[in-house]
Amino acid sequence: MKKIIKKKEFGVFMVLVALIVFFSIASPQFVQARNFFNIAKQIATVGICSVGFSFVLITGGIDLSVGYQISLDIVVTAVLMNSLGVHWVLACILGMLLGTGIGLLNGLIIVETHVAPLIVTLSMMTILKGISYLITGGLAIFKFNESFVKLGQGMIGGVVPISLLFLVAIIVIGIFILNKTVYGRYFYAIGxxxxxxxxxxxxxxxxxxxxxxxxxxFTSIGAILLLSRLNSAQSSTGDGYEFNCLTACVVGGVSSNGGKGTVLGAVIGCLIVGVLENGLAIMNINEYVQEVIKGLVLLVAVVYDTMSIMKNEKVKKIKAINAEN
Structure with missing residues (x-):
């Protein structure tokens, strides 16, 4: 296992195992096969979005607009299918083009103006939130083609969720980009x-x-799967997903300061968030208590990451001084 998962990732993986063991003991419902597949469906969107989010973090950036990118992608794709009668395949392609365009627009503003990514994407989040609401008027859009709905709700052989296959495919693509292409090396170098x-x-x-x-x-792909699973589109659907993606990535070892992390680590972090949410829900823990716990998890992960970087820098300075002497 350690040969497949790096040392830091192995530690995060053991946290995941500990959570599974804890919730399995706390609630017999948690260990049911149906519940594990339910977790897979629930984390598909966050997992796919986290792959793209990890690229941004590794380069030293951040994208807080991810949540309402999801909302706008969902709303536009839903309007194309439901109101304009566009075939669902074409609607999905247009939705992905929209998502990619929003991401490129964020990047273009950041690289050309040199404004902090936090400010740019926070502003974009507010803009996308307003546009999503203006399109829907605050009303839900529902009833879509059955073939489309199967993407998020369907099962292969009555066991494996189709959305899980999408997640696995995106993970493989993400790992390939980071580890097997020159662009992946550039991401780390910039970070x-x-x-x-x-x-x-x-x-x-x-x-x-x-x-x-x-x-x-990648966010647009996650959004389309979420729309398919919910079979309903609302302007607020993506609210909070940026927090879940950030938590998953940082918990999984992707540094919020850039230059470190892996796609596999981000996915393990996503599993931790998914298991935590699911286990707390099964135990009937208050929703706001869940938010407090998730916030604490993110805080601890960020503090640990920052302290680790400071410790490494201190060690480097000491070695440099000893080498000079």
Whole structure:
């Protein structure tokens, strides 16, 4: 197992195992096969979005607009299918183009204006929230083609959720991009040291733009699966997903300071968030208590990440001083 999962990821994986054991003991309903497949369906969107989100974090950025990117993708795709009569396949393709375009727009504003990604994407989140509401008027859109609904609700052989297969495919693509392409190496290089990356000949603007574009693309896929699973579109559907994605990535070892992390780690973090939410819900824990717990989990993960970086920098300085002496 340790050969497949790196040391830090192995520690996170053991946290996941501990959570599963705890909830299995606390509630017999948790260990039912149906519940595990239910968790798989629930985390599909967050898992897919987290793959794209991890690219942005690794380059040293952040995208707080992910939640309402999901909302707008869902609303537009739903209107295309329900109100305009567009075939669901074409509607999904247009929805993915929209999501990719939003991601590229975020990246373009950031690289051209040099405004902090936090501010740009927070502003974009508010814009997308308003547009989503204006399109729907606050009303739900529902009743879609049965073939489309099967994407999020269907099962293969009555056992494996189709959405799980989409998640696995995206994970494989994400791992390939980070580990087997030059762009993956560039993501890490920019996250570790932007100036050094520039001096090495890396087109920083292009790579950052690519990271945000991929984030938007993967987010749109997650949004379409969520629409299919819910069989309903509302302007507030994606609210809070940016927090879940950030939590999943940071808990999974993707550094909020950039330059570190893996797709596999982000997915393990996503599983931790999914298991935590599901287990607490089964135990009938108050919704607001759940929010407090998730917030604490994110806080602990960020503090741990920051302290680890400070410790590593301190060790490097001590080694440098000893080498000089």
């Amino acid at each position: 570790n040291n932007v100036e050094a990356a520039k001096l090495s000949g890396v087109n920083v603007k292009k790579i950052q733009l690519m990271a945000y574009g991929l984030c938007g693309f």
